[in-house]
Amino acid sequence: MIKAHKVIRSALGAGRWFPANRTELAGSIQGYIEEAFVPEVAGPIVAAIAPHAGYLYSGQVAGYTYRAILDSLTEHGAPETVVVLGFSHKGEGQGVALMDGTTFVTPLGESSMDTEAATLLIAADPRLRPDYRPHMGEHSLENQIPFIQTVLPGASLVMALIASRDSATLDALAKALNSLARKKKILVIASSDMLHDSSYEKVRKTDQATLRKVVAMDTTGVMHDWDYSQQVFCGIGPVVTAMKYAQLRGVEKGTLLRYRNSGDDFPESRGQWVVGYGAVAFSV
Helix, strand or coil: CCCCCCCEEECCCECCCECCCHHHHHHHHHHHHHCCCCCCCCCCEEEEEECCCCHHHHHHHHHHHHHHHHHHHHHHCCCCEEEEEECCCCCCCCCEEECCCCEEEECCEEEEECHHHHHHHHHHCCCEEECCHHHCCCHHHHCCHHHHHHHCCCCEEEEEEECCCCHHHHHHHHHHHHHHHCCCCEEEEEECCCCEECCHHHHHHHHHHHHHHHHCCCHHHHHHHCECCECCCCCHHHHHHHHHHHHHCCCCCEEEEEEEEHHHHCHHHCCCCEEEEEEEEEEC
8 A cells, every 4th residue: 555644755856857946947847838839639638758858858848748738728627646657767676666655846846646546556456566666766757747746736646667568567557547547537647768879860760750650559569669779768668558548548649749859959969879859649
């Protein structure tokens, strides 16, 4: 069971991945969102993909994800709970580790963690368990939280790290999320960057091909293209789970909101280290 007594967790990467100063952080996020001009997304957004690198590199693209979510609120309302799916860059743990705790703190303030929703997910499958240890020092989840606090300040959080890439685990989590969606109004955010490589052209071409499959809801194709030497998404588990969940909710096609890579904004990185960033929304 997720702990019921007050347990406060904090964004340990503040000051490294995003500004530790409240005013600076709020201004950066507001700027990313205001500068994002997203295509029309028909219907309520049930899931989305957002990158999680340092805001200097991926914040602009992440702004498109959260601008699309913001734009949908007037017509479709806000979710009660945001479930953020990430992965451990250190490769720690097995199955799916849900962060325990009651409160998560960033420089923007506190957000409640939905212990009821987390407990329902844990009860759905033994591969889902409460475990804070893999979350310590991991940025793939916490980098999403200031954006969520800005766009959805009243939403509670569930933070899940996916350590396994096997289809059975991803299917089990997608089904558990679908069951949770019958009890609560939720939004699922998959946190992932795209291909990392020294070649700008390879990153651009590979990412474009990957995003075509994501938009077409081709989970099999996305999984088939992934291996350790070519990680089309570093967070392949979160992305495929979000896609599978969206399919269970009736999504037939995703909407590409924005794509850029670090070589676009920092040409000096070409030939050294280039990382792709994609923003996608899944709506019904």
